[in-house]
Every structure is written in structure tokens, then in C-alpha cells.
Amino acid sequence: MTQLRNTPQAYGWISIGFHWLMALTIFGLFGLGLYMVELTYYDAWYKGSLDLHKGVGILLALAWFARLSWRFSNPRPQDLGDKAWEHTIAHLVHIVLYVLLLALFVSGYLISTADGRSIDVFGWFEVPASLMMDNQEDIAGVIHWGLAWSLMVLVALHAMAAVKHHLFDKDRTLVRMLKPTTLDR
């Protein structure tokens, strides 16, 4: 049970940890994002919610890079099932999920740094501004919103596919993302 690295059959604990920790964080940020823009000026959390969203967002971006490095330095567990088109779509969805996340990090960063202000991550460190264009905060804001919803739609597809593998194909697709097992269920 202390299998950290992936094998050609199973995901190790590090990959599993990245997957679920980032999944929870992404849902949290999405909910927080929708909620914080509705808060009014006299809500106690009007300021704090924004700082939290930005700080966690930057940490998630760092996790994204770490996760990709881990993925490319580990064996990739082989696809389950025998339908090639399902594998193609699954991989495509995975790639788009990664790309959407990267685009979300960039667009979010561009909103908060549009006037040259850096992003403060819980007082631990700051991410400096770089690009400062006209109406940047508005354009990046619209893009950030659209990307967030697109990500959620794709996440739903991704999750439904996993459930389909578990219930209908009765393979280890979902189970092997929960623990590093090579046993058939």
C-alpha cells in the first residue's frame, strides 16, 4: 500500500493524490468564484473570498505543473476496455482538461494583475504582474468565466465516463484512481 509511483497497470498514491486533491480544489474554486461575485460590499467575506480564490488558484497552478512533471516521469497505466475510439476520446478529454486549467490560471492571473498589482498568496509570496493591456480585466474576466463553465461541462463528461466504466464495463477504471490496485474487482 505504499506504492507511490505508477506502474503500467496501476496509479501510484502520488498520482491519485494529485487527481483528487486537484478535483476538490477545482470544485471549491468554481463554487467560490460563483459565490464571491455575488457578495455585496458589506458582506464580511467580500474581501477575504477574493484573496482566497486568488491564493488557492496560484497554488493550484503550481500543482498543475508538478502533476504534469510527475505524469511524464512515470509509467502511464494502460487503457482499459477494447474500444479504440473510447480511448481516443478519453485522452482528448484529459488533454483539454489540462489545457482549460492552464488557460484558467492565465486568465485569472490577467484579471488581478491588469493594473500592475501583483497577486499575494496568503502573505507567503507574490506573483508579479506582466501583461497590462487596455480593458484587460474585462476581457480576461469574460474568458475566465467561459473557461470555468467549459471545464465543469468537461469534468461532468469525464466523471460520467468513469462511472460508465465502473457500472457497465465493470472494469478497474474508477477503482484504480482510488487505490493502487492491480487486482481485478
Add this chain to the structure above:
Amino acid sequence: MKKLLLALGITAAATLAPLTQAATYTIDTKGAHAFVQFKIQHLGYSWLLGRFNTFEGEFEYDAAAPEKSEIEVTIDTASIDSNHAERDKHLKGSDFLNVSKFPKSTFKSTGFKSTGDGEGVISGDFTLHGVTKNISFPVKLIGEGKDPWGGYRAGFEGKTTLKLADYGIDYNLGPASTHVEIELHIEGIRQ
């Protein structure tokens, strides 16, 4: 003799005409010698200052006939700048200016009353957030004369206070922040 008088009269009329006719001035936004500033209380503890960076306008002015003064200004609401991108994004959104729906704010004068040397009260239709109201506020001539580059300029200032709720902007910023002060500082180049 009659002919001579007539000729003199025409000459006099032609020479005097430009002096009594109000001249048109274009607000010098190109050279940025004009500012639309605003000021609102933050929580009642301090003043928050900002401005609209993009606007244009013209005015008619003649020192000899101030009652003929006219002005028209169009402000691009999306150009609001309070020196904080996140705040500006909020101000441009539907909670405040709703700039995608109301991209322009305008002021078109309907009258001018002189109250003394270089001072007066201007009234006109002010449109903000899709609501038009007739408002009056004092304006003051700062100065006029030739500029060093062959032109002729005149500059004014005016200040008024608006109640945000009058213009359908009812986001709760607290009891100290229900009104916003607008300051207009403009320099016009005579055309």
C-alpha cells in the same frame, strides 16, 4: 455719403461680427488638458478618487455674450479608472455602470445663467446608466487667451454632486457613499 456710411457699416459689421458671435471650442482631450474626475466616500473614512479617461466634447463660449454658452460632452463609461483593475471591473459591471448596456454618459446643456465675472450656472440634460435628468451646477472660467502654438484656448471648471440612486445605481456602498461628486476640468481650443 450714404454709400460711404453703408460701406462703413458693412465693414464695421464684418469686423465686429467675430467678437459678438460665440466661438466653438473643441475640448482638448487629445492633449489631455481636460479631466472628468469623480470622488466618493469610502465607508465614510476617506475619499476615493477616480476619473473617466475617454470622453469628447465641444462648447460655445464668448466672453461678451456668456448667456449664449453651450456645452456637450460624451463620456465613454468603460474608461472608468480608479487605479485598481479589480475595482474598475466591478464598477463597469451590472452592479454599477453596466457599461455593456450603457456605454455612453452624456451632458448636453440647455441653458446658462451668468452670475458674475466669468462665473455662472449651467443647466442641461445629464444621462448616466440610461437615466436622463436635468441638472444645474456652477461653472467658472479659469482663464482664456492665446497659447504659445498659434491657437486660442479657454478653460473652465464645474462641480456637481449626484445621488447614485437617482440614476438607478442602488448597490449598497454604505450610508456615507450614496452620492458621488463629479468634477469637470476642461480646456477648449477655439476652432
